[in-house]
Structure formats: C-alpha cells, structure tokens
Amino acid sequence: MTAKIIDGKEFAAGVRAKVAEHVVRLKEENGLVPGLAVVLVGEDPASQVYVKNKHRSTVEVGMNSFEHRLPADTSEADLLALIDQLNTDPTVHGILCQLPLPAHLDEELVINSIVPEKDVDGFHISNVGLLNTGQKSMVPCTPLGCLMMLRDHHGSLSGLNAVVVGRSNIVGKPMASLLLRDSCTVTIAHSRTKNIEALCRSADIIVAAVGRPEMITGDWIGEGATVIDVGINRIDHPEKEGKTKLVGDVHFDSAVKVAGAITPVPGGVGPMTIACLLASTLTACCRSNGLSEPE
Numbered sequence: 001m002t003a004k005i006i007d008g009k010e011f012a013a014g015v016r017a018k019v020a021e022h023v024v025r026l027k028e029e030n031g032l033v034p035g036l037a038v039v040l041v042g043e044d045p046a047s048q049v050y051v052k053n054k055h056r057s058t059v060e061v062g063m064n065s066f067e068h069r070l071p072a073d074t075s076e077a078d079l080l081a082l083i084d085q086l087n088t089d090p091t092v093h094g095i096l097c098q099l100p101l102p103a104h105l106d107e108e109l110v111i112n113s114i115v116p117e118k119d120v121d122g123f124h125i126s127n128v129g130l131l132n133t134g135q136k137s138m139v140p141c142t143p144l145g146c147l148m149m150l151r152d153h154h155g156s157l158s159g160l161n162a163v164v165v166g167r168s169n170i171v172g173k174p175m176a177s178l179l180l181r182d183s184c185t186v187t188i189a190h191s192r193t194k195n196i197e198a199l200c201r202s203a204d205i206i207v208a209a210v211g212r213p214e215m216i217t218g219d220w221i222g223e224g225a226t227v228i229d230v231g232i233n234r235i236d237h238p239e240k241e242g243k244t245k246l247v248g249d250v251h252f253d254s255a256v257k258v259a260g261a262i263t264p265v266p267g268g269v270g271p272m273t274i275a276c277l278l279a280s281t282l283t284a285c286c287r288s289n290g291l292s293e294p295e
C-alpha cells in the first residue's frame with residue numbers, strides 16, 4: 001500500500017483563490033481592502049524569506065501589505081510604539097510580528113500588545129483562552145492549515161484518535177485544541193513521553209511538530225493512519241556534497257508505505273500556513289466591519 005499524498009500546494013492555491021474572490025467582492029460591495037502589517041526585527045535569514053513570501057502572497061490576493069523592517073537593536077519601547085500605531089490604524093486588519101525576536105525583546109509582552117482582533121497569528125493570550133474555551137477567536141495559522149487538510153481528507157474527525165507530537169504554543173497545543181474541538185480523542189506527546197512509538201502506532205491521525213529531522217519512521221505509524229508533517233528541517237544533502245535539503249519530522253520514504261495519507265515536506269503544511277494567514281486577515285477585516293465572515 002502507498003499512502004495518498006496530500007498536496008498542500010494545490011490545497012493552498014484553492015484557499016488563496018477563494019480569499020482573492022472575497023477580496024474583490026469586499027472592494028466592490030463595501031469599498032474595503034483588507035490590510036496585513038508584518039513587522040520584522042533584525043536580519044534572521046529564514047525570517048526574511050518568510051516575510052518576503054508573506055508580502056508577495058498578500059499582494060497577489062489583492063490585499064494591502066504593510067512591511068515594517070526594523071534594525072536588530074530596536075528598543076522594546078520603539079517596537080511597542082509601532083504596534084500601538086498599527087493597532088489603531090483602520091487600514092490595518094491583521095498584524096503579525098515575525099518570530100523569533102532578538103533576545104533583548106520580550107516576545108510575550110510584544111505579542112500581547114497586539115489588539116486580539118488584529119492578532120492574525122492567534123498567539124495573543126486572549127485568543128489562546130478563547131480557542132480553549134470554544135469561543136470565536138483568531139486561530140494560529142499552521143494548526144488551522146493542518147485541520148483544514150484533515151477535514152478535507154476525513155470529512156468528520158469525530159471519535160478519531162489523534163496524537164500530536166510536540167507541545168509548543170505555536171503548533172502543538174493549538175493543534176490539540178482544534179482537534180479536540182472537532183471531537184477527536186487527543187493525546188499530546190513530547191520529549192518526556194514514554195512509549196511514544198507505540199502511542200503513535202495506535203493513532204488514526206499523527207501530527208508531527210517536533211523539529212527533529214525524520215524522527216518518526218514508518219514503524220511508528222499504524223496501517224492506514226493519516227500523517228501530517230509540520231516539521232521543516234534543513235539537513236546536509238545525503239547525495240549531493242555541499243548541498244542541503246529540506247525534510248520534515250517524518251521519515252517520508254518509510255512512512256508513505258504504511259500511512260493512508262501523508263503530507264510531504266516541502267509542499268504540505270508550509271504553503272497552507274501562508275494561505276491561512278491570508279484567510280485570517282480577511283476574517284479579521286470582515287469582523288471589524290461587522291460583515292458576515294467567509295466560510
């Protein structure tokens with residue numbers, strides 16, 4: 001048996017196309033253009049690539065993109081002043097502060113200074129609380145993208161056993177909350193979990209968000225399980241000297257022989273994250289103007 005490959009690129013293109021259609025309607029019917037402000041502090045090369053991609057995708061769906069690139073030695077007061085200004089700017093509906101921030105800046109303080117309604121990353125403490133109590137909130141983009149792919153593949157997730165490997169605030173925990181909200185039976189595994197292989201083998205759904213290249217091999221996976229690989233790890237290319245290669249947290253070649261469905265890396269969860277960011281910006285724009293939300 002070979003698993004169905006869940007094509008995140010194609011899925012994300014569909015989400016972006018729907019967002020773009022909605023943006024056209026908003027413009028025509030309400031004279032509104034959703035705006036996303038992205039704040040990047042410092043020169044982290046990976047962050048620079050992410051910010052560039054976010055800008056391009058935002059413009060492509062017809063939204064306004066406001067980029068704020070600040071030097072690495074920006075003071076906390078200056079960063080908070082910028083966020084304050086974006087919080088009150090009526091043309092900005094979503095604010096994203098690219099993480100990680102340089103070490104002298106308090107990430108929690110900065111994230112919690114964004115007004116929750118514009119917190120398109122869903123990391124503000126109010127949004128975390130709203131999500132965990134089943135209320136309307138902004139939802140973190142990566143787990144949201146994973147949920148969309150899972151719903152698409154399974155239809156209803158009700159009653160399925162899900163194991164989320166990783167308990168970070170940005171992926172593992174919100175992923176578990178979303179799966180629980182869809183009535184999965186959820187286990188969160190982490191670096192201290194005992195018998196993790198057996199636990200994963202018992203799952204209908206495995207979401208891997210660990211940050212360890214190819215840790216989850218085929219023998220961790222139950223026959224026919226759905227595997228969502230969030231990991232993005234750059235490793236030395238096994239065949240091409242001096243070159244690198246992106247791999248997930250799942251060992252794709254062995255997993256694909258056992259799983260029922262699997263997301264590849266690259267081309268799985270990654271493209272869905274940006275598409276969900278755009279969808280969340282649109283949602284924020286509709287909510288702040290009292291308009292019905294896109295589905």
Ligand code: NDP
Nearest residue numbers: 142166167168171190191209210211230231232269270273
């Ligand atoms: P973190 O480093 O914040 O969290 C990793 C989690 O994995 C921790 O909870 C840790 O456990 C757990 N862990 C580490 N080692 C093991 C192990 N040997 N066995 C079981 N659990 C382990 O990572 P993130 O959640 O931020 O990211 C996870 C991965 O997802 C990374 O590769 C990242 O690059 C990728 N990512 C991809 C995105 C996308 O758009 N596709 C977006 C965000 C992240 P403990 O808490 O006990 O230390």
